[in-house]
Amino acid sequence: MSSKNLVRPALFMIVVVVAVIGSWEYYLRANGFILSYDDAAPQWAAQRAMVYNSPKQTTVFIGSSRIKYDLDIPTWEKLTGRSAVQLSIEGNSPVPVLLDLADDTAFHGKLVVDVTEPLFFSNMPEYSKEPTGNINYYRSETPAQKAGYYLNNLLESQFVFLDKRFLSLNAQLDKLPVPPRPGRQAFDVPMFPADFYKVSASRQTYMDDRFVQDTLLQHMVQNIWAGFLTMGAKAPPPPPNMVPEVLKAVATAVHKIKSRGGEVVFVRTPSSGMFWQVEQKAFPREKLWDVLLASTQCPGIHFMDYESTRHFVCPEWSHLQPRDARAYTKALISLLPPSFVQL
Structure with missing residues (x-):
């Protein structure tokens, strides 16, 4: 031929x-679909490498999903002139990342730790699996993997269809109803609407305009949270030594960071509705938040303590919409120690 x-x-x-x-x-x-980046281990690892930037120019954030939604990075960088390194991971405890930074003798920067009580004060393995995986990926990442990340990042900045979480073939297959096998009960993993979850190049998560304007979508996510909260209420109580073990590990990690000249601040970002009602009862402040600050000897910024932060209402009870995230970020900047927000 x-x-x-x-x-x-x-x-x-x-x-x-x-x-x-x-x-x-x-x-x-x-x-109406918009760009969203793949928030997997490679993107997390790229942010992890930035913690060695000058502590006078960079602030590092760890936590769960709330600080990923509530910290508006463009607002932060515009008002402070500092970079925000976002290492939080949705649905997971920040403690593994805290321990990793504590054991890294090259890290001596400014660290903001967001506390979502059901995740933070638990040492259940499922809340550490993804952070541990990201940490291991960062430590073993090859030059070829780094090059692949930057190429993929460039493509994701141009094409909507590369949204792996919601638009990939696997994501489409996950939406198909699967009938239960004979003699077995099927468990459907809740599917969050795509409009609720968008990720920027700097790992900020945000709701798009359709979610903010659509109360049906908001109620869909509220129902998912209500299911989780109901399941949690029916679950057996945690072992009595769980919280003390977490507090001890956190206090030790914070001491390591502070001994090298680093600084740590804990924040409690807003929640509302059923989430806040359950959290107040199940995780009383005087037994957890207050004890955390006392054991670590660190300052803490609780959203209920300040006029500038206590009024926020989360559309689906747990995260701020973009407009409120910008306002919350401005308030947080005014509440953090000057060394965290000034050049």
Whole structure:
């Protein structure tokens, strides 16, 4: 077969692929989908490498999903002139990341630790699996993996269809109803709406405009939280030594960071509705938050203590919408120690 006969089918296939991808991209954008980055281990590792920047120019944030939604990084960087390194991970405890930073003798920066009590004060393995995986990936990441991340990051900045969480083939298959097998009860993992979860290049998570404006979508997420809270209420009580073990590990880690000249501040970001009602009863402040600050000898910023932060209402009870995230970030800047927000 001549080279000319080989080239024509190849060119035809390229045209078909470009047309299909272009049509899919156009369809998604026309239906209101926006860019979102893959918030997996490679992106976390890229942020982890930034903790060695000058402590006078960088503040590091760890926690769960709330600080990822509530810290508006563009607002932070505009008002402080400092970089925000976002190492929080949704649905997980920040304690493994805290321990990793504590054991890293090269880290001596400014660290803000967000506390979501059900996750922070638990040492259940499922709340540490993803942070541990990200840490291991960072430590073993190869040059080829780093190059792959930067290439993928560049593509994600241009194409909506690369949203792996909601638009990949696996994501579409996960939406299909799976009937229970005979004799077995199926457990459906709750599916969050795509409009609730968008991720920026700097790992900030945010709700898009459709979610903010659509109370049905908000109620959908509220129902998911209500299911989790109900399941938690029915679960057996945690072992009596769980919280003391967590507090001891956290206090030791904080001491290591402070002994090297680093600084640590704990924050309690807003929640509302059923979430806040349950949290007040299940995780009383005087037994957890107050004890945490006393055992670590660190300052703490609780959202209920200040006029500038106690009025926020979370659309789905647990995270702030973008407009309120900008306002909360401004308030947080005014409440943090000067060394965390000034050049």
